[in-house]
Amino acid sequence: MERKPTIKDIAKLAGVTPATVSYVLNGNNRVSEETRKRVLSVVRQLNYRPNMSARALVRNRSYRIGLFIPMSPRAFLDPFFAELLRGLTEVALAYRYVASIIYANGLREVESLHIRELVDGLVITEIKMHDEYIRYFYDKKIPFVSLGRGSHKHFEDYVVADAKKGIREAMKYLYRLGHRRIGMVLGPLGYEYIQERYRFFREVQEELGLSFSSQYIATGANSQEGGKEGARRIMLRSTVKPTAILASTDIMAVGVIEFLQSVGYQVPDDLSVVGYDDVQFSKYIRPSLTTIRQNVYEIGRQAGTMLISQLEHLPYKKPLQIPVKLVVRNSTTVNKENL
Amino acid sequence: MERKPTIKDIAKLAGVTPATVSYVLNGNNRVSEETRKRVLSVVRQLNYRPNMSARALVRNRSYRIGLFIPMSPRAFLDPFFAELLRGLTEVALAYRYVASIIYANGLREVESLHIRELVDGLVITEIKMHDEYIRYFYDKKIPFVSLGRGSHKHFEDYVVADAKKGIREAMKYLYRLGHRRIGMVLGPLGYEYIQERYRFFREVQEELGLSFSSQYIATGANSQEGGKEGARRIMLRSTVKPTAILASTDIMAVGVIEFLQSVGYQVPDDLSVVGYDDVQFSKYIRPSLTTIRQNVYEIGRQAGTMLISQLEHLPYKKPLQIPVKLVVRNSTTVNKENL
């Protein structure tokens, strides 16, 4: 009979009661060094691992964590989430948790989900109306970690990428290539991370002593179409054209390139284009895209660790910032005006 | 006090014992219609939902299912898995299960995972050495559903796409465009789904009365590089060049196109190229890719339903076949030789 050993088996073999075994396993220190050793040796010997269902029942936990994703066609096709989930899953399994996607479209759908029956806590991504969700989960006392800071005062359980450094690297790189008139095509400003990328763009512009012109800025949907449209507006209304364009996401950069090519510009010879994210297709398009890469997998890992630490009342550092870096490919080159 | 109602609360209010409530909830029909109604009404009234942890403990289940993925850098960047997981997650949640990724690289790593502690069952994807995994899980009596059939005799819990129909549509489409010399660039034949796509290619060739020439066939890694290499070999060794090439995956098609362009061919004017899968980047590359689309989301849903039905001993149809369809974009056009 190959039945899995239970806490009782351990207790019997170690000559103690289940309670004592439980104490040992849970780091309760009101137990003598001697019995602790004895118990642990039996645990190893039988390769005992606590039954998570039983533990879940008595501790009123599910040992599941969720990656909260706003339901939208885009969401799941975005490799960003897949990478995130990979990182999250990995730390989850290490702690004997399980990570799952939880998706819902809007707070009303969230209400109907009975989130606490599904998971012990959530990692929420940089969704639209981010603040609303943060407040909601905060008020409902649903444990969560946020990707992106939000605007709440007393909330520090978040992980962010060092977007400023990314933007700065990209801009400095363009600057060194001789670019002075740098435009930006932005996604919807309702998203915190878009706002942030724009703000840093402005700040770095100042650092570099570049003048600002609203002619070179356009917003649009976070899509290929949006990128095309943004590029079109910038190119049509500017008398002196920009020599480089930074897009707030890779997918918009694709649109930018497409528009430029459609009206006869060569990328990067006539105009350099930089993306943001480094999603999978960035290296497949022609020209391959120079872009700012976030280590999304690492973000997932850190967020997962933070969430589980919070759930288990373990100490942890918060908030957390993850580095980013510029990946140079073929959509950028020297500004020939300066040659 | 807003405590969640338990089975005891229901029992008390309905004037029965917890056992009776349990019978009603689990469809045990040795209970009178009258008490059943009474119980159900109380259940609805208190919005009672069984505690899954308790149920998990007593039934020795975790109510988690896993999507088994061979750990590899490629795996997670592949939108195929993301889509699959989306479908799986959706049915899982409907049944109050939770879906998670389980990844491992090789059977040895699987061994160390204690899979049955993590999940009640798996959906396994079309991995290399597929058969080995099928046999392993089969022998270990770990419930699972396979994507792709494998070669086992008495195993029918699988979901497949109708690849033959997809290949046929693509080839017929090329045929109608005047193409007669159609080549194929293939990924590693160790994968069942690659073998299958090749086999159907051959069968449809016969159907269409096209002659076969091994000159037009090349295999390589399932990657952009592999696609380039395959196209190179086909183009170098053939005296009469093919007018169209079918790639076994989109990513290989990208490589094929890249090679052709690099040696001065125009796609689609000189050569038409067709991919398979319709992953995200297929519409972003230039020319955008004509490809065979599988409804991966639906495959995920069906596989999930099959797995849960198996776990819960519900009746279900097996095996299952999902339709595919050709998506025509800009990498294919009429064969000008025939104009």
Place this chain on the structure above:
DNA sequence: TTGTATGCGTTATCAA
């Protein structure tokens, strides 16, 4: 057709 009693594997309370 329904109730009683017991067990699932842990953790936690209270004594000892």
Place this chain on the structure above:
DNA sequence: TTGATAACGCATACAA
């Protein structure tokens, strides 16, 4: 420092 024992919420064998 340890042991009995009672929960946790549900399912089920057996009795009534």
